[in-house]
Amino acid sequence: MMTASTRWAGLTALALLAMGTPAHAQSGAGLETAIFASGCFWCTESDFEKLQGVVKAESGYTAGRVPNPTYEQVSAGGTGHTEAVRIVYDPSKISYSQLLAYFWRNVDPTVKDRQFCDVGDQYRSGIYYLTDDQRQAAQSSRDALQKSGKFKRIYTEIAPASTFYLAETYHQDYAKKNPIRYRYYRNSCGRDATLKQLWG
Structure with a gap:
């Protein structure tokens, strides 16, 4: 049975996730957090x-360097931020290593400060770790990817x-919320075509 203190701890963790605060690997209720950037955050x-x-x-x-940035500021460049996605996951169902493997197959690591049709350091790819593990x-x-010889150089930030x-x-x-506009953007940006060419 969930006690009042356990419930409060869970609600506090969820509240912190909703704020612009340093991320934490532990997200409450046995959940963990990962942060990845692979270009357009809608797609990621x-x-x-x-x-x-x-x-x-x-x-x-x-x-980035600017506190509380807006989309207009980030998309214009110069704040140092990248569009990213914070993922809350259940490690009993999917591991961080599995998330990493999926990340690599959904990113073009061979380009610097861009992904697909989006250009600028705000679209750079990155893995932002929360623990030493x-x-x-x-x-x-x-x-391992570098040693495979598949790519000459990997620009993805860690x-x-x-x-x-x-x-x-x-x-x-x-x-x-916007499936038609999203599909049009994704197709016109060439994301899936590029990924197929890179990864097969």
Whole structure:
């Protein structure tokens, strides 16, 4: 039976997730957090939400210099942020290593400061670790990819997680709320065609 203190702890954890605060790997109720950037956060969010074990995916901005950035500021460039997605997942159903493997197959690691049709450092790809275990797993996955010889160079950033700012409400679940516009954007951007060419 859930006690009042346990329930309060869970609600507090959820409240912190909704704020622009430093992310934490532990998300309450046995859940954990991961942060990835792979270009347009609409696409990243939609892709990760398909995975069993992912409880929630939220679009936002991270790894920048300006506090409380807006979409207009980030998309114009110069804030240092990248469009990213914060993922809350159940590690009993999907591991961080599995999330990493999925991340790599949904990103173009061969380009710097861009992804697909979106150009600028605000669209750079990145893995933002919250624990030393995540750091080691991220670096090992990148090193294994480099050793495979598949790519000459990998530009994907691996860095410690910093403050994650939630994007505006209209960006959240964009693919679900605007399916026609989303599909048009994704197709015209060439995301899936490029991924197929890169990964098969």
